[in-house]
Amino acid sequence: MGHEYAENVTDQNPAGGWTNNQSSSRFFGQENGDECAWLRGVHGGVANVTMGNGTYTEQGTWSNDTNICEIAHSTVT
Numbered sequence: 001m002g003h004e005y006a007e008n009v010t011d012q013n014p015a016g017g018w019t020n021n022q023s024s025s026r027f028f029g030q031e032n033g034d035e036c037a038w039l040r041g042v043h044g045g046v047a048n049v050t051m052g053n054g055t056y057t058e059q060g061t062w063s064n065d066t067n068i069c070e071i072a073h074s075t076v077t
Contacts, residue, residue, distance in 0.1 A: 006061045007033035020062075035062035036069035044069025 011018050011031055020027045020035065027035050036059055039045030044060030049071065060069035 003033050003037055003059050006059055007031050010061055032062040033059065036060040039069060042069075044071050047071045 010033070018032050019029050020032075022028060036044055039060065044063075046057060046059050048055050049058045058071065060071040062068075063070040063073055066073075
């Protein structure tokens with residue numbers, strides 16, 4: 001569920017929201033969570049994230065400003 005949660009938080013409307021528009025990417029047309037799916041043992045891959053009521057396994061999502069998968073990222077304004 002970490003994958004779907006990450007996509008829901010960052011892009012509730014895939015058809016009208018963020019999708020990869022780089023035709024050379026193997027993730028062309030996919031959501032930002034798909035860019036980082038199934039990564040283990042790498043920066044921005046799967047990690048346990050502690051929240052107020054427990055610890056949950058989450059996956060990273062693609063960061064356009066760093067061009068890598070991130071599990072945590074500062075808010076950019």
